[in-house]
Amino acid sequence: MPDMFCFQCEQTAGGTGCQGRAGVCGKKANTATLQDELTGALIGLARTAMNSTPTAETHKTVIEGLFTTITNVSFDDEAIECQIAKTEAAKQAMAPQCSSCASKCVRNDNYDMQNLWTDNEDIRSLKSLILFGIRGMAAYAYHALVLGYTDDEVNLFFYKALAAIGEELDADTLLALVMETGNVNLKCMELLDRANTETYGTPEPTKVTMNIEAGPFIVVSGHDLYDLHLLLEQTKGKGINIYTHGEMLPAHAYPALKAYPHLKGNFGTAWQNQQKEFDGLPAPVLFTTNCLMPVKQSYSDRIFTTEVVAYPEMVHIDEDKDFTPVINKALELGGYRELHPMTGINGGDTLTTGFARGTVLSVADKVIDAVKAGAIKHFFLVGGCDGARPGRNYYTDFVKQTPKDTIILTLACGKYRFNDLDLGEIGGLPRIMDMGQCNDAYSAIQVAIALAGAFECGVNELPLTLVLSWYEQKAVCILLSLLALGIKNIYLGPTLPAFVSPNILNVLVEKFGISPISTPEADLKKILG
Structure with a gap:
């Protein structure tokens, strides 16, 4: 197993970087290495796109690939390898003649991320700000995309930023690109805001209980309102209640979502407490985005993933979005036999959002x-x-x-x-x-x-x-x-x-x-x- 290097999140080892066989987040070295390989392939795809015409499908591949590399999204080597293959196929589709070309011009070569991690620390710092910034932006672009909203300026910037990471650029040029990343992300957040509000309505102040009613229920974690909406539709009339978790809490404030009477409340507190709060949970949990932690054996049979979230041996709900396995698990487990009181870290049992x-x-x-x-x-x-x-x-x-x-x-x-x-x-x-x-x-x-x-x-x-x-x-x-x-x-x-x-x-x-x-x-x- 190769050694790893990663310092993209706040918990990174020693405040300097995770190295060796595993990261603090729980990723194994091989998984981290594959994420570097995926990033290098995305840079190769971006280089190709800068000299070609990317399609809507190419945009989606880039967004998914960047999203996959966010901390606490994918721990599954096979899923990352599939994303690498998808990236390579997208590059081949854009420039089919390059693979058989006898005179390599290196304008679409993949990038070796070791060149970044060992670069001059100031250049590495600026490129990291760009890379980690567009990873975050890709998550927002993805959530907008599944609702049918996209923006050419945002999409094309991903190629520009990725290509720049593989180029020899001075600090002033990179600093300007850092600021441009911020400006484009503002446009991306506006896009997602419009997608959410035009689809589900303008959020309204809403009180949300933390107490869990008796009976079967499903906990939905992450950020993706579309996945929650689909699950609410598929659980109508089945006697299953739905509870949000973590960043899904604000969903209760959207009129079109709060109209579902079986969207009952919010389970637990923030993402980092999940290993304790999910221990022995009599219900399944659906992860729609990041914030997944290494899964403990005590609840491993009730974790489900979807979108680009993946964990080895967990059931993954594919693009068809048939949540039947999650629904069946909720009915099998049955939930709590009586009202299960829960509180926040300060003892309150009601949250307000919207x-x-x-x-x-x-x-x-x-x-x-x-x-x-x-x-x-x-x-x-x-x-x-x-x-x-x-x-x-x-x-x-x-x-x-x-x-x-x-x-x-x-x-x-x-x-x-x-x-x-x-x-x-x-x-x-x-x-x-x-x-x-x-x-x-x-x-x-x-x-x-x-x-x-x-x-x-x-x-x-x-x-x-x-x-x-x-x-x-x-x-x-x-x-x-x-x-x-x-x-x-x-x-x-x-x-x-x-x-x-x-x-x-x-x-x-x-x-x-x-x-x-x-x-x-x-x-x-x-x-x-």
Whole structure:
């Protein structure tokens, strides 16, 4: 088994990189090596596309391939090998004459990722920001694509960015491409926002129980609303309840999804607690996107995957989306015999979601009046990825210590650190407003832009501070979008990315004022004065 190198997520070994036989996420070295091979093949496909005309099917192959390489998506070597073969076939279809050409021009050769991992650390850092950013963006593009929404600018940028990773480029050129990645990701998040809202309606504030009713049920994890919708349709009238998990929580706020009476509530807390929370679970779990952890034997017979998510020996639901195996397993296991109470990490058993931009902007006049009257002194966007590394209790403590005249906007799974808290209201508005999934950072950005317009100032002049937690690549592309918009003075934790070199970090600090988190007390004092 070959040794591996990977430093794309926050939990990477020693804060520098996973090496040797396995990664902290649970991936074996061979799996990580295959993901590098897939990335190299995608760069070869991008090189070919830059000199040819890619099709819609080529776009899909690139998006799926990048999505496959996100942390906690695929642990299955066979699935990754199939994706590599699909990538090679797409390249062959675009340039069939190249395979038999006697005069190789190397313009469509695959890329050896070892060249990146051993490159000058600043060049490696900038290329990693691009690569990990487009991996995250690909997940958003995929979710939009399954709903029938696509964008040529986004699709073509994947080829440009991938090809650049295999080229000899200077730091200034790469830094400009990093900012372009952020701008294109903003467009991609807007695309997904439109896909979700035009398909399922504008999210509405909704209270969601964490208690699990007696009887058969299915837990749905991940981000893909389309998969949830299909499962809701296929379980109608079967006496099976559906519970969301992790980043699927915001689904309860979409009118077309909440209309299903058997969409009952939310199971458990954030993704990193699944091995404990799924232990002995009397129900199946369907994983639709990332956040899958190595599966324990105690529940291995009830894990199902779909889309590009894959784990060895787990049942995979193919593109036909026939969830019969999941449904049958739910009926077989039977669920809990009586009401099963569950709570968040702070003891609350009810969560509220649905404060996307449509809701917040509908009461913008109240928000503006409250700010002008001094009832709201500051806004905090506290959100991002959750994870298992010690120190993430910072975000719980930070929110608990925010003054009563402040509002906390939140999104992504980082909110599970505090979203079961009841911090009261200001002028009828809850102090904690869950704006949705990680991609709903687009909503938060639109709210900030609207408020800046109302107060006739720049976003950086608003009484608004971003306190973000990161774990994987979707957090990277969101951060790049915020930087591309010129948003400054972001607090980032629990650690800084291992793939950002000291020199590149200095550039980001000097240009954008990025600060590592310290303690809630010190940071609040610095922010509020």
